[in-house]
Amino acid sequence: MSRIVRVAGAQMGPTQKADSRAQTMTRLLALLEDAARQGAQLVVFPELAFTTFFPRWLMEGAELDSYFEPSMPGPETEALFSRARELGIGFYIGYAEKTPEGQHFNAALIVQPDGSVLGHYRKVHLPGSVEPRPGALYQQLEKRYFEYGDLGFRAFRAGAAWQNGILGMMICNDRRWVESWRVLGLQGVELVCIGYNSAAYDPNGGTSEDAALRTFHSTLAAQSNAYMNATWAVSVAKAGEEDGSGLIGGSVIVNPDGVIVAQAKTLADEIIIADCDFDLCRQGKDKMFNFGAHRRPEHYTAITARAGVVEPASL
Amino acid sequence: MSRIVRVAGAQMGPTQKADSRAQTMTRLLALLEDAARQGAQLVVFPELAFTTFFPRWLMEGAELDSYFEPSMPGPETEALFSRARELGIGFYIGYAEKTPEGQHFNAALIVQPDGSVLGHYRKVHLPGSVEPRPGALYQQLEKRYFEYGDLGFRAFRAGAAWQNGILGMMICNDRRWVESWRVLGLQGVELVCIGYNSAAYDPNGGTSEDAALRTFHSTLAAQSNAYMNATWAVSVAKAGEEDGSGLIGGSVIVNPDGVIVAQAKTLADEIIIADCDFDLCRQGKDKMFNFGAHRRPEHYTAITARAGVVEPASL
Numbered sequence: 001m002s003r004i005v006r007v008a009g010a011q012m013g014p015t016q017k018a019d020s021r022a023q024t025m026t027r028l029l030a031l032l033e034d035a036a037r038q039g040a041q042l043v044v045f046p047e048l049a050f051t052t053f054f055p056r057w058l059m060e061g062a063e064l065d066s067y068f069e070p071s072m073p074g075p076e077t078e079a080l081f082s083r084a085r086e087l088g089i090g091f092y093i094g095y096a097e098k099t100p101e102g103q104h105f106n107a108a109l110i111v112q113p114d115g116s117v118l119g120h121y122r123k124v125h126l127p128g129s130v131e132p133r134p135g136a137l138y139q140q141l142e143k144r145y146f147e148y149g150d151l152g153f154r155a156f157r158a159g160a161a162w163q164n165g166i167l168g169m170m171i172c173n174d175r176r177w178v179e180s181w182r183v184l185g186l187q188g189v190e191l192v193c194i195g196y197n198s199a200a201y202d203p204n205g206g207t208s209e210d211a212a213l214r215t216f217h218s219t220l221a222a223q224s225n226a227y228m229n230a231t232w233a234v235s236v237a238k239a240g241e242e243d244g245s246g247l248i249g250g251s252v253i254v255n256p257d258g259v260i261v262a263q264a265k266t267l268a269d270e271i272i273i274a275d276c277d278f279d280l281c282r283q284g285k286d287k288m289f290n291f292g293a294h295r296r297p298e299h300y301t302a303i304t305a306r307a308g309v310v311e312p313a314s315l
Numbered sequence: 316m317s318r319i320v321r322v323a324g325a326q327m328g329p330t331q332k333a334d335s336r337a338q339t340m341t342r343l344l345a346l347l348e349d350a351a352r353q354g355a356q357l358v359v360f361p362e363l364a365f366t367t368f369f370p371r372w373l374m375e376g377a378e379l380d381s382y383f384e385p386s387m388p389g390p391e392t393e394a395l396f397s398r399a400r401e402l403g404i405g406f407y408i409g410y411a412e413k414t415p416e417g418q419h420f421n422a423a424l425i426v427q428p429d430g431s432v433l434g435h436y437r438k439v440h441l442p443g444s445v446e447p448r449p450g451a452l453y454q455q456l457e458k459r460y461f462e463y464g465d466l467g468f469r470a471f472r473a474g475a476a477w478q479n480g481i482l483g484m485m486i487c488n489d490r491r492w493v494e495s496w497r498v499l500g501l502q503g504v505e506l507v508c509i510g511y512n513s514a515a516y517d518p519n520g521g522t523s524e525d526a527a528l529r530t531f532h533s534t535l536a537a538q539s540n541a542y543m544n545a546t547w548a549v550s551v552a553k554a555g556e557e558d559g560s561g562l563i564g565g566s567v568i569v570n571p572d573g574v575i576v577a578q579a580k581t582l583a584d585e586i587i588i589a590d591c592d593f594d595l596c597r598q599g600k601d602k603m604f605n606f607g608a609h610r611r612p613e614h615y616t617a618i619t620a621r622a623g624v625v626e627p628a629s630l
Contacts, residue, residue: 124611152614157627166626178493178543179615186617188626208598217542220573224539228493258535283523292623296439299467300494302501304619308607311481311503312472
């Protein structure tokens, strides 16, 4: 048996603060058209795909508000939804969500080829800080601008167009946390969709980790967690230099053995593509990672009992 | 600051069923001497290091019993303990444990350079089956011969000879399960010691995974989980052809960035060695993987609530 869905990752090059929404939409539509021409049935865009990675700037009021979507689709995003429906292609996209009640989330949607929303996710693992780092030119203010996601890690059963596959979502930093993957794995996930904006270096001048090491970490997290949960994964960057702050590329599609089957070569707008056979998940799910046969939750209690570290006492 | 301990992995080539305990002890002592000559302070031996990987054979009674240690050290293992103490070198070693009450475990010990036992571990993630596979020449009967480990994943604070480092233990299959690593990570682990016997291919003739893929999986699990828990790891094989059943090699020492710093090149007895600075764990533990600041256990409940998969319903 095989249950094949052709999946594209739509890596984006940088989006500057001064770029207009219309400019960025033109790029999104070009990537969508390119993926559709190559026969993709699902295209995965990055985190916060409609704008620059704005949490690096300290802002407030109307300026900050301009980065958020009060509805999806809305006037500035509708063109992507309608063109995808015309092309019969679905997508994952990350965006900044503002709810009618005034809550803010770093969010993502998966939209099926018929235009229906399959799933909605709000980022759980927010990095950064609430308060700006004094004297730093570049900030990481996700904990200031967003509330912690309140929807958990839900897996969604897709329709027939996507072979009734089980899909899950993460956003950026979530992919480094094994718990995100395992909660999806415990729902039988067959394809994990991830968008990210990850620093290539410390834009404030620190030198502890370079772009090669950070790209290795991004790839390692996707490969290993795909393997250990016997799932496909597509992990897609916004890449390159945004207003003097660098982002890694390294977008990948990974199979359930943890093997990279497609990988971006640039730091620019670029489509990667692979035929993902969801039935290739069965080998891992039925044998090595047959959770029901082999997991021992009675020894995992610390994982849910506390957030932080408790070291053993000295002798 | 730096807190450096020189760590060796003592990969072993195959041990045949017909090999005597004395022959194997000679090899263990030679590896110990070699590691000590190179200045190692801790040497990590494989899983079930004193014998062949006997769970591949269906046995009972006195034959089966001969593979188990009723005490540690005992008459057939004492030479390793006494020589290590003389050399002032500590070790991790895997063995088959039989308790005074008649329980059986796939176990490991860490012994410090002064001869004191730092920690005792009993394998939690037992692969294989209770009942023999009918008609198969080679079995995997760990679930038949051993009880599930009942000591959990405890981390142990070492003495001054090992820089007061925090050490943890796994055995073989445990290393593929993110929960093993995370429970140790939640205790601030700085060095995870692992011994393994992992099939290089299906000795009964299946062809789904070859030795290269299986070695990749072993390495991927060690690298990724070391990175995601900001810990050193030393993962050590018994390798090569044991009575017609092949085992992968690929022993590695991995730093807290997930980067391999030493790797075995053979499928034979071979020492790998690295200076492990436990303070290199701080970068990860204090920033990216600052668990207290970034983990969200309220969204991890499925991990401890159940062992197996519950799929989402079809639409």
